[in-house]
Amino acid sequence: MDLGGEARSRRTDKGFTGLVTFAGLTVLIVLGLILVTTSVQAWPAIVLDPVEFLIGTRWSPSDEVFGTFPFLYGTLVTSVIGMIIAVPVSIGIALFITEVAHRRSRKYIVTIVDLLATVPSVVFGLVGSLVLVPWITPLYQWWAGLMEPIPGLSAVFAHTQTGRNYFTAGLILAVMCIPIITSIAREVFATVPEIDKQGAYALGATRWEMIKGAILPHSFGGLVGASMLGLGRAMGETIAVSLVIGGAVGMNANVFAPGNTMAAVIAQQWGEASGLHTDALIGIGVLLFAITVLINFLARVVVRRAEIKMKGAHS
Amino acid sequence: MKLNRRTIFGTITAGALAMSMAACGGGSDDEGSGDGELVSGEITGSGASFPDAFYAAAIEAYAEVNPDLIVTYSADGSSAGKEAFGQNLNDFAGSDSLVKDGDGPEADSFQYIPTVAAPITISYNLPGVEGLQIDQETLANIFQGTITTWNDPAIAATNPDATLPDTAITIARRSDGSGTTKNFSTFLDEATDAWTLGASDEIEWPATSVGGEKNTGVAQIITQTEGAIGYVDLADAAELGLVTASIENADGAFVQPSLDGATAALAGAEIAEDLSYNPLNAAGAESYPITAPTYILIRTEYDDENVAAGVKEFVNYLLTDGQDIAAENNFAALPDELRQQAIDALNETIA
Numbered sequence: 001m002d003l004g005g006e007a008r009s010r011r012t013d014k015g016f017t018g019l020v021t022f023a024g025l026t027v028l029i030v031l032g033l034i035l036v037t038t039s040v041q042a043w044p045a046i047v048l049d050p051v052e053f054l055i056g057t058r059w060s061p062s063d064e065v066f067g068t069f070p071f072l073y074g075t076l077v078t079s080v081i082g083m084i085i086a087v088p089v090s091i092g093i094a095l096f097i098t099e100v101a102h103r104r105s106r107k108y109i110v111t112i113v114d115l116l117a118t119v120p121s122v123v124f125g126l127v128g129s130l131v132l133v134p135w136i137t138p139l140y141q142w143w144a145g146l147m148e149p150i151p152g153l154s155a156v157f158a159h160t161q162t163g164r165n166y167f168t169a170g171l172i173l174a175v176m177c178i179p180i181i182t183s184i185a186r187e188v189f190a191t192v193p194e195i196d197k198q199g200a201y202a203l204g205a206t207r208w209e210m211i212k213g214a215i216l217p218h219s220f221g222g223l224v225g226a227s228m229l230g231l232g233r234a235m236g237e238t239i240a241v242s243l244v245i246g247g248a249v250g251m252n253a254n255v256f257a258p259g260n261t262m263a264a265v266i267a268q269q270w271g272e273a274s275g276l277h278t279d280a281l282i283g284i285g286v287l288l289f290a291i292t293v294l295i296n297f298l299a300r301v302v303v304r305r306a307e308i309k310m311k312g313a314h315s
Numbered sequence: 316m317k318l319n320r321r322t323i324f325g326t327i328t329a330g331a332l333a334m335s336m337a338a339c340g341g342g343s344d345d346e347g348s349g350d351g352e353l354v355s356g357e358i359t360g361s362g363a364s365f366p367d368a369f370y371a372a373a374i375e376a377y378a379e380v381n382p383d384l385i386v387t388y389s390a391d392g393s394s395a396g397k398e399a400f401g402q403n404l405n406d407f408a409g410s411d412s413l414v415k416d417g418d419g420p421e422a423d424s425f426q427y428i429p430t431v432a433a434p435i436t437i438s439y440n441l442p443g444v445e446g447l448q449i450d451q452e453t454l455a456n457i458f459q460g461t462i463t464t465w466n467d468p469a470i471a472a473t474n475p476d477a478t479l480p481d482t483a484i485t486i487a488r489r490s491d492g493s494g495t496t497k498n499f500s501t502f503l504d505e506a507t508d509a510w511t512l513g514a515s516d517e518i519e520w521p522a523t524s525v526g527g528e529k530n531t532g533v534a535q536i537i538t539q540t541e542g543a544i545g546y547v548d549l550a551d552a553a554e555l556g557l558v559t560a561s562i563e564n565a566d567g568a569f570v571q572p573s574l575d576g577a578t579a580a581l582a583g584a585e586i587a588e589d590l591s592y593n594p595l596n597a598a599g600a601e602s603y604p605i606t607a608p609t610y611i612l613i614r615t616e617y618d619d620e621n622v623a624a625g626v627k628e629f630v631n632y633l634l635t636d637g638q639d640i641a642a643e644n645n646f647a648a649l650p651d652e653l654r655q656q657a658i659d660a661l662n663e664t665i666a
Binding site: 058059060061062063129130133134137161162163164242243246247248249250252257258260268269270271272273274275277 | 418419522535
């Protein structure tokens with residue numbers, strides 16, 4: 001060890017600080033630049049009619065009418081369907097891995113779930129449109145028939161002729177989000193102090209009571225965070241959704257009706273777009289970006305609240 | 316660790332150098348071509364995806380004729396191709412539609428060269444019903460959602476012998492912006508009174524319609540959905556064995572989509588001075604009414620003579636020997652008269 005080089009090592013230290021600060025700032029700079037440049041490019045389409053752009057329901061590039069609300073609606077509907085399926089399943093898998101599965105088989109299950117995350121999204125899309133769609137369409141029709149006499153549900157699950165719809169897109173998204181949510185949920189469950197778990201058992205809790213009483217409250221914040229990461233993926237997923245959503249402009253309460261999402265419409269229409277149409281598509285991108293940031297921010301608030309609540313309970 | 320930093324720096328510089336060198340390597344090399352010899356170098360084109368199958372096959376065949384001229388064509392879409400053409404990013408552009416203001420290329424900076432044409436089929440999935448005949452007004456009403464079931468009297472009127480089921484009609488159409496949509500809707504717009512949805516790359520389709528990505532996506536929806544009807548190019552329809560309807564043409568005859576029908580439509584079309592033409596709903600008893608043209612845009616002036624010679628040679632190939640490849644890929648060759656006009660225009664534009 002070189003004890004005489006204190007001045008030099010201080011200099012190195014400074015240099016290092018500068019370097020990592022720059023690295024940290026790069027993300028912010030890149031994000032900022034993306035936001036600025038895309039906003040500038042989207043500007044002509046947005047100022048054309050800002051209200052129409054945000055809440056209009058008519059999208060007609062040839063008439064230069066750009067209402068993006070149906071796409072926002074589609075993004076939300078498909079993401080919510082995806083989350084409703086993915087979150088419970090992922091938590092289940094994570095609990096199974098951390099609490100139930102045999103120590104030896106645990107490793108293999110983790111690998112298999114992680115493998116699911118490495119499948120390219122276009123493969124999910126192709127499997128969806130070639131295999132899932134024809135297979136599941138009769139199932140939708142059967143379910144719609146079953147729901148027909150029930151008011152309310154009959155509108156949500158109405159008759160359909162095609163398997164290319166919000167629900168199929170949601171299913172595909174669920175499968176794509178499961179590995180992300182599972183792996184974070186697993187990490188979160190692993191941080192639950194052993195003493196809490198043993199304490200619960202000592203009080204005579206069954207395994208389910210222990211999970212309910214010790215693991216889940218401790219993990220709430222982390223699980224919200226995991227779900228939000230999954231949601232982020234679901235909202236931004238493009239090609240897989242684009243292949244199974246049916247690409248219709250419209251807002252339909254029926255989840256078995258074809259629709260479109262923000263990311264998918266950009267991918268679909270980009271190639272042949274020109275002029276204002278291009279600007280409007282970029283505008284959708286800006287909107288999607290803003291909404292993703294907003295949702296992440298909200299998630300942070302939820303997590304912080306939950307943490308405060310938990311700390312209060314502990315003290 | 317003194318050594319490490321230097322190594323890292325060295326690696327970065329080497330990497331940056333390699334990248335900048337790679338960036339420079341894209342241009343055409345300036346090995347001049349001898350008189351009358353085949354040109355060597357590289358030319359790039361981009362644009363319409365509709366004729367991509369033909370261009371790809373032609374480029375492959377051309378590579379055997381002249382391996383020294385490397386031609387690349389990327390099917391980015393007509394609009395993208397025209398825009399790149401306007402910004403001087405490609406050497407020729409493929410386009411299914413004519414150049415409008417704001418598309419990119421300036422007026423007088425380009426020349427249309429028609430290359431091939433292809434019929435757009437109306438394919439449907441209705442088990443037990445083949446050889447359906449659809450008149451133009453009915454076709455418009457089906458695709459704008461006014462006719463919703465297959466046993467509609469309007470369909471029955473032209474198909475007295477068929478037993479039509481009461482299956483609901485599912486409209487299958489493109490979800491991406493497309494020259495095929497443009498040509499199909501232009502046909503409906505020009506030929507019928509009933510059509511109200513306009514003519515464009517993207518149409519405000521009825522909300523119940525189902526969109527598929529590219530021709531293959533639409534073809535897939537048709538095969539998967541009983542009661543579906545959609546517009547698909549001949550190549551994809553033939554490949555997937557779709558059942559196609561006979562469509563009423565300008566002379567009132569019902570014609571199945573075929574390459575001969577398309578060539579007949581080209582012969583019946585009026586050709587403008589700039590070589591643009593409209594084969595939709597062309598006259599002639601044999602003409603298939605929904606025939607889509609496609610063009611290559613070449614520059615009136617090239618910065619690089621070598622590139623100009625390359626473009627000329629390749630486009631000339633497309634119009635001569637390349638025409639024989641068209642049919643193998645389900646594209647209709649140009650009729651001789653139009654082909655000669657195109658060759659003349661090419662020779663005039665690039666001296």
